[in-house]
Amino acid sequence: xxxxxxxxxxxxxxxxxxxxxxxxxxxxxxxxxxxxxxxxxxxxxxxxxxxxxxxxxxxxxxxxxxxxxxxxxxxxxxxxxxxxxxxxxxxxxxxxxxxxxxxxxxxxxxxxxxxxxxxxxxxxxxxxxxxxxxxxxxxxxxxxxxxxxxxxxxxxxxxxxxxxxxxxxxxxxxxxxxxxxxxxxxxxxxxxxxxxxxxxxxxxxxxxxxxxxxxx
Amino acid sequence: xxxxxxxxxxxxxxxxxxxxxxxxxxxxxxxxxxxxxxxxxxxxxxxxxxxxxxxxxxxxxxxxxxxxxxxxxxxxxxxxxxxxxxxxxxxxxxxxxxxxxxxxxxxxxxxxxxxxxxxxxxxxxxxxxxxxxxxxxxxxxxxxxxxxxxxxxxxxxxxxxxxxxxxxxxxxxxxxxxxxxxxxxxxxxxxxxxxxxxxxxxxxxxxxxxxxxxxxxxxxxxxxxxxxxxxxxxxxxxxxxxxxxxxxxxxxxxxxxxxxxxxxxxxxxxxxxxxxxxxxxxxxxxxxxxxxxxxxxxxxxxxxxxxxxxxxxxxxxxxxxxxxxxxxxxxxxxxxxxxxxxxxxxxxxxxxxxxxxxxxxxxxxxxxxxxxxxxxxxxxxxxxxxxxxxxxxxxxxxxxxxxxxxxxxxxxxxxxxxxxxxxxxxxxxxxxxxxxxxxxxxxxxxxxxxxxxxxx
Numbered sequence: 001x002x003x004x005x006x007x008x009x010x011x012x013x014x015x016x017x018x019x020x021x022x023x024x025x026x027x028x029x030x031x032x033x034x035x036x037x038x039x040x041x042x043x044x045x046x047x048x049x050x051x052x053x054x055x056x057x058x059x060x061x062x063x064x065x066x067x068x069x070x071x072x073x074x075x076x077x078x079x080x081x082x083x084x085x086x087x088x089x090x091x092x093x094x095x096x097x098x099x100x101x102x103x104x105x106x107x108x109x110x111x112x113x114x115x116x117x118x119x120x121x122x123x124x125x126x127x128x129x130x131x132x133x134x135x136x137x138x139x140x141x142x143x144x145x146x147x148x149x150x151x152x153x154x155x156x157x158x159x160x161x162x163x164x165x166x167x168x169x170x171x172x173x174x175x176x177x178x179x180x181x182x183x184x185x186x187x188x189x190x191x192x193x194x195x196x197x198x199x200x201x202x203x204x205x206x207x208x209x210x211x212x213x214x215x216x
Numbered sequence: 217x218x219x220x221x222x223x224x225x226x227x228x229x230x231x232x233x234x235x236x237x238x239x240x241x242x243x244x245x246x247x248x249x250x251x252x253x254x255x256x257x258x259x260x261x262x263x264x265x266x267x268x269x270x271x272x273x274x275x276x277x278x279x280x281x282x283x284x285x286x287x288x289x290x291x292x293x294x295x296x297x298x299x300x301x302x303x304x305x306x307x308x309x310x311x312x313x314x315x316x317x318x319x320x321x322x323x324x325x326x327x328x329x330x331x332x333x334x335x336x337x338x339x340x341x342x343x344x345x346x347x348x349x350x351x352x353x354x355x356x357x358x359x360x361x362x363x364x365x366x367x368x369x370x371x372x373x374x375x376x377x378x379x380x381x382x383x384x385x386x387x388x389x390x391x392x393x394x395x396x397x398x399x400x401x402x403x404x405x406x407x408x409x410x411x412x413x414x415x416x417x418x419x420x421x422x423x424x425x426x427x428x429x430x431x432x433x434x435x436x437x438x439x440x441x442x443x444x445x446x447x448x449x450x451x452x453x454x455x456x457x458x459x460x461x462x463x464x465x466x467x468x469x470x471x472x473x474x475x476x477x478x479x480x481x482x483x484x485x486x487x488x489x490x491x492x493x494x495x496x497x498x499x500x501x502x503x504x505x506x507x508x509x510x511x512x513x514x515x516x517x518x519x520x521x522x523x524x525x526x527x528x529x530x531x532x533x534x535x536x537x538x539x540x541x542x543x544x545x546x547x548x549x550x551x552x553x554x555x556x557x558x559x560x561x562x563x564x565x566x567x568x569x570x571x572x573x574x575x576x577x578x579x580x581x582x583x584x585x586x587x588x589x590x591x592x593x594x595x596x597x598x599x600x601x602x603x604x605x606x607x608x609x610x611x612x613x614x615x616x617x618x619x620x621x622x623x624x625x626x627x628x629x630x631x632x633x634x635x636x637x638x639x640x641x642x643x644x645x646x647x648x649x650x651x652x653x654x655x656x657x658x659x660x661x662x663x664x665x666x667x668x669x670x671x672x
Contacts, residue, residue, distance in 0.1 A: 015474040079466040101470035101504040104477040143666040145525035148560045198527040198553045
């Protein structure tokens with residue numbers, strides 16, 4: 001995959017690019033908004049974007065890209081764990097975020113997941129009962145209140161919502177969310193579905209015995 | 217902030233209203249007592265002089281009669297004299313007739329002064345008011361007198377009336393004093409109300425306190441406003457400092473961590489070098505968490521509140537999932553979803569701290585329960601460790617507090633303070649309860665009423 005890293009800290013950009021290069025990705029770096037715009041003339045599979053840049057906020061670039069109709073997945077690097085910051089990033093069109101200091105494994109997993117999602121990005125907004133889910137903006141509301149879901153919970157939810165009304169097999173959910181179908185991942189999937197139900201209500205996801213899960 | 221109902225003094229304190237009322241009542245009582253005393257003196261004088269006038273008049277009349285009889289050379293017998301005296305007596309007034317050789321008739325108790333006129337004179341049985349008038353022709357003199365005790369008895373109804381008036385004035389004084397106290401302290405009470413209603417975490421811009429138009433009170437309000445303004449600036453500065461410091465620390469920590477992880481990958485996981493590098497990564501991870509927690513502690517409550525619908529049970533599950541090795545010691549008893557409105561990230565940090573604390577001090581199993589009650593979502597973390605003493609239970613939530621028996625066991629001493637801060641921001645409460653061996657942390661958060669516990 002081709003990855004663009006936009007970060008004004010050359011050391012950090014270098015470290016991240018080294019770690020991604022080790023996974024076989026082709027990495028380019030940009031230190032500010034201007035050079036990022038110049039670099040984005042070419043096609044990238046994932047953009048890793050730092051929020052604080054010398055000539056403006058990463059959110060600006062986010063909005064520009066989305067306004068221009070670019071669908072390239074954007075992963076935000078944020079130094080703030082405050083809700084406002086994350087929501088603002090996702091609202092500006094970012095697909096995911098990691099909070100500094102992040103674990104390398106997590107960053108790589110997010111980049112992989114974003115690259116995969118590119119092929120099958122569903123853009124659905126649906127409403128059932130007191131639930132309101134906007135998949136493209138990754139926002140869920142229940143009883144008019146924001147509900148926070150983790151990136152992995154979103155992957156599972158998107159996958160189910162993408163084939164609404166039909167049963168999605170456990171294997172496919174495991175492949176999308178974990179990239180493997182080990183026993184441990186299988187147990188995690190069950191816990192994860194349980195957690196989504198706690199957040200969105202019991203009826204949000206239906207279990208189909210022996211086959212998988214479905215959203216009606 | 218200890219909030220006190222406006223206008224009502226907190227328990228144990230002295231009340232200014234009561235003091236003003238008391239002073240006013242005492243002043244009123246003193247003034248009316250003085251008035252009453254003066255009135256008594258005046259009345260005393262008037263009663264005495266009236267009685268003297270009356271007595272003298274009687275004495276002179278009788279003396280004139282005796283004069284007339286003497287001029288007519290009438291012989292007056294003892295009995296006739298007594299009759300005449302009776303005729304002239306009145307109430308407590310008694311009379312006597314004397315001549316140079318001694319008393320002729322009448323009251324023997326009456327003392328006889330040397331000259332005509334009225335005077336106070338001591339008799340054999342008490343003080344008397346006595347008036348004397350002489351009949352020159354008869355060579356006799358008439359005494360008309362009254363015991364002073366009888367005389368003063370006349371003013372008794374007056375004294376009684378005065379006392380009633382005094383009581384009325386004192387009671388009225390207390391009432392009026394308290395009313396005046398209340399009335400004059402009303403601007404102060406209003407000021408207190410405004411101060412109580414103020415949110416310490418997010419104070420309004422100055423001038424935030426209402427002005428009453430009373431110079432003295434407005435001076436106090438202005439001083440408080442000024443003080444609050446300066447405190448606000450200081451608070452902002454320290455918050456910014458904490459936030460900036462945390463942000464500044466994140467980038468070098470990220471670099472350090474990434475570098476260590478990359479190096480660790482170059483080594484075999486089982487090698488000595490590789491294990492050391494992974495330990496260093498874990499340490500950097502801890503540092504990152506500490507920075508996060510300091511940032512939360514430095515944030516005002518309003519910034520931590522959040523407005524998302526959060527399931528406490530889901531947060532507990534996610535926290536336990538991240539525990540790795542210790543997860544096997546955790547027993548989950550998540551009876552309900554535990555729906556609350558808040559910020560998932562900071563609530564999660566609080567739960568993680570509570571659970572981490574229990575796992576650190578207890579080597580046995582740790583039970584985590586979530587249960588909905590009518591008003592609250594109750595999160596309970598029970599361990600089988602040494603527990604906390606009474607003092608430690610009370611002080612456990614203070615920042616950097618370490619129970620004596622826990623010193624030297626590692627940790628930063630901010631975990632429980634973070635819980636208290638986060639829980640307070642969500643308008644809940646946290647406490648260690650005394651419930652048998654081990655430590656028992658009970659956190660209560662206001663339950664979101666829109667979501668009823670669902671049956672599975």
